[in-house]
Amino acid sequence: MPADPVAKWEEFLRSRYWDDILKLADSYPDERSLKIQFSDLEKFDPDFAEELMENPDETIEAARTAILELDLPMDVYLDRAHVRIVELPRNFKTRELRSDHIGKLLAIDGLVRTATEVRPKIVSAAFQCQRCGFTFFKEQTGNKFEDQNLKCMNQACDRGGPFKLLLAQSKFVDAQKIRVQESPEDLRGGQQPQTLDVELEDDLAGRIFPGDRVIVNGVLKSYQRTNPQQGKSTYFDLFHKGVSVEMKDQEFEEIDISAEDEEAIMEMSRDPEIYEKIKDSIAPSIYGYDDVKEALGLQLVSGFEKHLPDGARIRGDIHILLVGDPGIAKSQLLRYMVKLSPRGIYTSGKSSTSAGLTATAVKDELGDGRWTIEAGALVLADKGIAAIDEMDKMNNEDKSALHEAMEQQTISVAKAGVMATLKSRCSLLAAANPKLGRFDKYEPIAPQINLTPALMSRFDLIFVLTDDPDTKRDSAIAEHILKSNYAGELSTQKPWNPEISQEDIDNALTVIEPAIDPEMLRKYVAYARKNVFPTLTEEAKEFFLNYYVGLRTQGQDSNKPVPVTARQLEALIRLGEASARLRLSREVTGVDAQRVVKILEACLRKVGVDPETGFLDADIIASGTTKSTRDRTKSVMDIIKEVSRENQGPAPREDVLNRAEELGIERSKAEEIIDRMRRDGDVFEPRPGMLKLP
Structure with a gap:
C-alpha cells in the first residue's frame, strides 16, 4: 500500500473525477454513490489498482476519507457518500471461488434467485451506562451484535455495566441480502447451478429483484459453520459483501439508448423494408x-x-x-x-x-x-x-x-x-x-x-x-444448413489453422448474417416499447370491425358454427398495435390491419376450420369439439333415449347404429361418438352390446 493512500485517492479524484464529485455533491443526499471505473484507476496507477484488488477494505475506506477531506466549492459534508468500483477486469462464477479469493475484490456474475426485504441494520450502537449516565458508541462491523465485555468510556466510572441500548441515538443503514445463482447458459451438462449470498447496504439495497441478471462487485468474506451437536466446524461458508452492482440485462424499457443510437433507430424506422429486415434478423x-x-x-x-x-x-x-x-x-x-x-x-x-x-x-x-x-x-x-x-x-x-x-x-x-x-x-x-x-x-x-x-x-x-417433402424447398433448406455448418467449421478451426483467413469466414458467414445486429435490434425494440403507444385510426377500426362482424355473420344460422370470438378481435388489436410499433408509428393504419388479419387468418385456417363443413369454428379451440360433432353427439344421445324407451331397458348398440344411419350419420362416425361418450362417462354398457344413459 502507498505511504499515504488517502493522498493518492485525493490526487486521483481531483484529476479524473472532479466533475462527478461536484455532480454528486449537488444531488447529495438523494444520490450517495460515486462510481469509479477500475480501468481509470489502473491507467492512473497500476500498483494502486492492484492494491485495491488485494486489500479492498482498507483501500475503499481510504477513498471515503479522501472524499471527506476534499475542499468542495459548496457547503456539503459527504459523510454518507460511497465509492463504488465498477467494471472489474474479470467476472467470476460461483464455482470458481477458492480460499485464495477470500478478502479480495471480485466481480460475481449471475442471476438473482431470491432477495430479502430491505431492513435497517445497526452500524454504530449507542450505549448508556446505567451507573453514571455516560453515553458512548460501539461500532458494529460483523453480523453478530457486539454488546458483551463492554466497559464504560467515562474514565471516572470505568465499570462493566449494566448498559442500555439507545436506539434513537444509534446509527442504522438499510440492508438487504440477495442470493445470486449461476446463469443457466454458463453451465455444462449435468451441473447444478451454485449460489452465493450477497449483502447489500445503503443505496444499493432495494434496487435488485429476483430475475435480474447482475454483476456484483464486492469483497469475498467467510464465516465459520456451526452445528448444534458438534459445535464449531473446520469448514467455512462464503458470502459476498457488495461494493457495487451492475445490471446486465435490464427490461426493454431500461436499455440505455444514446443520441447516435436514436438517430440510427429513426433512420431504420423510415426504411420501407423494415418488416423484411426484422424478419431476416x-x-x-x-x-x-x-x-x-x-x-x-x-x-x-x-x-x-x-x-x-x-x-x-x-x-x-x-x-x-x-x-x-x-x-x-x-x-x-x-x-x-x-x-x-x-x-x-x-x-x-x-x-x-x-x-x-x-x-x-x-x-x-x-x-x-x-x-x-x-x-x-x-x-x-x-x-x-x-x-x-x-x-x-x-x-x-x-x-x-x-x-x-x-x-x-x-x-x-x-x-x-x-x-x-x-x-x-x-x-x-x-x-x-x-x-x-x-x-x-x-x-x-x-x-x-x-x-x-x-x-x-x-x-x-x-x-x-x-x-x-417438397423438392425445391428441401434443396433450399439443405443448401442453407450446409452453408451454415461450413461457416461454423471455418470459425471453429481458425485459431489453429493459419490457412483460414478472416475474409473466408466473413464470406461464409454472410448466409447467416442478420440484417440488423442483435444488439441494435434490442435497442430498436426498447425504443419502440418505451416511446411508441399507437392508436387505432378510423380506417383500421373499420377494417377490424368489418372482418370480425363479417365472420360472426357466418355463425348466425343455427346450423353453422360460431367462427370467431371476442378473443380473436382483441388479438387483432394487439397485433395491429405491434405492427405500428415496429415502424415507430403513432397510428395503426389500414395497412397494419390488413397485415395482421392476414397472419391471424392463416393461423385460423390451419387450426380453426371444421374439416367436414369447411367453416371456421371457434369451438375447436375454445372447447375442443366442432359444432358438427356436437350436433351429431346430441342426435346419438336422442337415439339412445328413444331406443331405450321403446325397449323399456338398455338400447342395443346395433339398433342405435342403424337408426343413426337412417338419420344420415355415417356408421363409423356414430361408432366413434359412442366410444367417446363411453370414455367421457356420458353413456355406459350395463352388459356387452347394450347402451344406457346415466
Whole structure:
C-alpha cells in the first residue's frame, strides 16, 4: 500500500473525477454513490489498482476519507457518500471461488434467485451506562451484535455495566441480502447451478429483484459453520459483501439508448423494408418460416397494456404457440427469441412443474426462517419473453397453472400462510409436438394437438408447422444448413489453422448474417416499447370491425358454427398495435390491419376450420369439439333415449347404429361418438352390446 493512500485517492479524484464529485455533491443526499471505473484507476496507477484488488477494505475506506477531506466549492459534508468500483477486469462464477479469493475484490456474475426485504441494520450502537449516565458508541462491523465485555468510556466510572441500548441515538443503514445463482447458459451438462449470498447496504439495497441478471462487485468474506451437536466446524461458508452492482440485462424499457443510437433507430424506422429486415434478423440460421418470424417480430414489441377507468386491465403482450412435426427447428426459434429478449427465460415442459413455472412457498434461509414466496420462470421473465418448449409433455395440473398467468398476467399464491399476487407481464412463446409425434394429414389438426382447449384459446396465434417433402424447398433448406455448418467449421478451426483467413469466414458467414445486429435490434425494440403507444385510426377500426362482424355473420344460422370470438378481435388489436410499433408509428393504419388479419387468418385456417363443413369454428379451440360433432353427439344421445324407451331397458348398440344411419350419420362416425361418450362417462354398457344413459 502507498505511504499515504488517502493522498493518492485525493490526487486521483481531483484529476479524473472532479466533475462527478461536484455532480454528486449537488444531488447529495438523494444520490450517495460515486462510481469509479477500475480501468481509470489502473491507467492512473497500476500498483494502486492492484492494491485495491488485494486489500479492498482498507483501500475503499481510504477513498471515503479522501472524499471527506476534499475542499468542495459548496457547503456539503459527504459523510454518507460511497465509492463504488465498477467494471472489474474479470467476472467470476460461483464455482470458481477458492480460499485464495477470500478478502479480495471480485466481480460475481449471475442471476438473482431470491432477495430479502430491505431492513435497517445497526452500524454504530449507542450505549448508556446505567451507573453514571455516560453515553458512548460501539461500532458494529460483523453480523453478530457486539454488546458483551463492554466497559464504560467515562474514565471516572470505568465499570462493566449494566448498559442500555439507545436506539434513537444509534446509527442504522438499510440492508438487504440477495442470493445470486449461476446463469443457466454458463453451465455444462449435468451441473447444478451454485449460489452465493450477497449483502447489500445503503443505496444499493432495494434496487435488485429476483430475475435480474447482475454483476456484483464486492469483497469475498467467510464465516465459520456451526452445528448444534458438534459445535464449531473446520469448514467455512462464503458470502459476498457488495461494493457495487451492475445490471446486465435490464427490461426493454431500461436499455440505455444514446443520441447516435436514436438517430440510427429513426433512420431504420423510415426504411420501407423494415418488416423484411426484422424478419431476416430473427434466427437467420433457420431457413424460411417468414410468417412465423414476422409474428415473432410483432411479439418482441407487442401491444401495450391498457388500464380502463373501471379498473379493468387489457393485456398487451402477445402469446404464440408453435405446433409442429419434430426436427423443424421450433426449439431453435425459442432459444433465439430468449437471447433477443433482455429478460428471457427458457424452460422445457417435461422438466417443469407448476411451482417452477409460477411460484412456490419456501423457508427463507437468508432472513429469519419465515415462509416466503420464491419466484418461478414466468415471474422471472416479467416484462420479457418466457419460452416453454415441449409444452405437450407437461402434466395437466401444471398446464392449468398457466391460465391466470397468460390472461390476467398475475400469479396468485396462497400457501403456508403466505397470500401473494406476483406480476408475470411476459409474452409466452410455446412449442409443442402433435399427440402421435407427427401430424396425420388425413385427420383434422385441432384434435391432434395435446393441449386443453382452455389453454389453447389464450394464445393469440397458433402456427401449425408440418414437414411436407417438397423438392425445391428441401434443396433450399439443405443448401442453407450446409452453408451454415461450413461457416461454423471455418470459425471453429481458425485459431489453429493459419490457412483460414478472416475474409473466408466473413464470406461464409454472410448466409447467416442478420440484417440488423442483435444488439441494435434490442435497442430498436426498447425504443419502440418505451416511446411508441399507437392508436387505432378510423380506417383500421373499420377494417377490424368489418372482418370480425363479417365472420360472426357466418355463425348466425343455427346450423353453422360460431367462427370467431371476442378473443380473436382483441388479438387483432394487439397485433395491429405491434405492427405500428415496429415502424415507430403513432397510428395503426389500414395497412397494419390488413397485415395482421392476414397472419391471424392463416393461423385460423390451419387450426380453426371444421374439416367436414369447411367453416371456421371457434369451438375447436375454445372447447375442443366442432359444432358438427356436437350436433351429431346430441342426435346419438336422442337415439339412445328413444331406443331405450321403446325397449323399456338398455338400447342395443346395433339398433342405435342403424337408426343413426337412417338419420344420415355415417356408421363409423356414430361408432366413434359412442366410444367417446363411453370414455367421457356420458353413456355406459350395463352388459356387452347394450347402451344406457346415466
